[in-house]
Amino acid sequence: MPPPRGTSAETLLAYAFDSSAFTATEAIDATGLTRSTVLSAAEELVRLGWLCELDDARAAGEYRMGRPARRYALDTVAGVVVGVDAGQHRVTAFVADLRGAVLGRAEGALGESGLDVPVRLGVLADTVAAALASADVDRARVLVTVVGIPAPVDAAGASPDDGGFWVRMNPGFADAVPDGRVLVENDANLAALAERPSSGDASFAALLSGERFGAGLVVDGVLLRGAHGGAGEMRVLELVEGVGSSDGIGAVARTFVADAVAAGHIPADTALAADAALVFAAARSGDPVARTIVDRLGDRLARVCILLASLLDIDRVVVAGAIAQPAVAVIDRARDLLAEGHFDPVPELVASSLGADVVVIGAVAHAVDAVRADPLSFPLLSRAAGSPDRGPTAPSSRAGRTAHPAASR
Numbered sequence: 001m002p003p004p005r006g007t008s009a010e011t012l013l014a015y016a017f018d019s020s021a022f023t024a025t026e027a028i029d030a031t032g033l034t035r036s037t038v039l040s041a042a043e044e045l046v047r048l049g050w051l052c053e054l055d056d057a058r059a060a061g062e063y064r065m066g067r068p069a070r071r072y073a074l075d076t077v078a079g080v081v082v083g084v085d086a087g088q089h090r091v092t093a094f095v096a097d098l099r100g101a102v103l104g105r106a107e108g109a110l111g112e113s114g115l116d117v118p119v120r121l122g123v124l125a126d127t128v129a130a131a132l133a134s135a136d137v138d139r140a141r142v143l144v145t146v147v148g149i150p151a152p153v154d155a156a157g158a159s160p161d162d163g164g165f166w167v168r169m170n171p172g173f174a175d176a177v178p179d180g181r182v183l184v185e186n187d188a189n190l191a192a193l194a195e196r197p198s199s200g201d202a203s204f205a206a207l208l209s210g211e212r213f214g215a216g217l218v219v220d221g222v223l224l225r226g227a228h229g230g231a232g233e234m235r236v237l238e239l240v241e242g243v244g245s246s247d248g249i250g251a252v253a254r255t256f257v258a259d260a261v262a263a264g265h266i267p268a269d270t271a272l273a274a275d276a277a278l279v280f281a282a283a284r285s286g287d288p289v290a291r292t293i294v295d296r297l298g299d300r301l302a303r304v305c306i307l308l309a310s311l312l313d314i315d316r317v318v319v320a321g322a323i324a325q326p327a328v329a330v331i332d333r334a335r336d337l338l339a340e341g342h343f344d345p346v347p348e349l350v351a352s353s354l355g356a357d358v359v360v361i362g363a364v365a366h367a368v369d370a371v372r373a374d375p376l377s378f379p380l381l382s383r384a385a386g387s388p389d390r391g392p393t394a395p396s397s398r399a400g401r402t403a404h405p406a407a408s409r
Helices: 007-019 024-031 035-048 117-135 162-171 187-199 237-241 249-262 277-285 288-312 328-338 357-371
Strands: 051-054 071-074 081-085 088-098 102-109 144-147 181-186 204-206 214-219 317-318 348-351
Touching: 007 024, 007 035, 007 071, 035 051, 035 071, 035 162, 051 348, 081 117, 081 357, 088 117, 088 328, 088 357, 102 117, 102 181, 117 144, 144 187, 144 357, 181 357, 187 204, 187 214, 187 357, 204 288, 204 357, 214 288, 237 288, 249 277, 249 288, 277 288, 277 328, 288 328, 328 348
Parallel strands: 081 144, 144 181, 204 317, 317 348
Antiparallel strands: 051 071, 081 088, 088 102, 204 214
């Protein structure tokens, strides 16, 4: 039997998502519903599994005279969501409760097999299963899975062909993830969703910057997508003087190291060739070759920022992904160049604090938003149906990091 779609139940459930434990009186004050309507809707939402009834106000020490008030709370583990960052070389999965608090996580390595579709789907399936196991949650409780990929994604969840790479990144994930709704989204767009809480009302770009540049664009509060989901794809950088490609900071750092080796400026067995972070560390220690590389990378990043600001009039560029914190010196150099004022107004340039998890954090936020947009369209698994995970609780005490609203970038 499908759940009721009554306005009162939807209104009360929306209030519960934004509240901790509450009484009927508090819900009445917040929603404008009558007492009888609130009590009836609460009873129905308890029956459906969305709310749990807690100890009454007297037992909780919050009420001393008269009839004790009944107290309710969102059952944050009535269902769960899964966020996945399915990069070209690595897969990360988070399992989170209905408020986005992370309950379990897992990672899987694709190595050089990221373009092999069966391998890609197998690693993704294993990683999601491991994340669910670490959260001690049955896959039948998953309401929404969001998969972030390094490719444009249109409104139907498909990616353009583009010679085959994008299609390999987005081969269809329905058989690799738990039952429930599956949403596929561009990884940079998910990074933008993750950065929204720290960027407020600003128009901004979340710039994934590791192996390739890709931007999630928020302008006037709206996430830009484009007709084919390609807003923020940075292939135009091939035409920008001083940039020349969409290769990201990490990839170009390795290229510059190789150029320095070829020119005889550093030995062929240099450790700098192994990891861009080593280049940045060497620059901080005063290594002249590394400092030159940082300066060149900063100049290149500044040009990318000027392009984005000129086209979109954005307030901020957030350098995101695993490269963001190691590349602070590059960001500082780019910020200095922008401050010279040749292209005013220029955007504020900052490093993300979310690290390598920015895409999967955005995926969880997107999944929670999908549930909240129409929660009563999701039938919850009955507790009596035999799921091995937790019983009804108030907001989970096991919850770890909260994912607020990709390794290959």
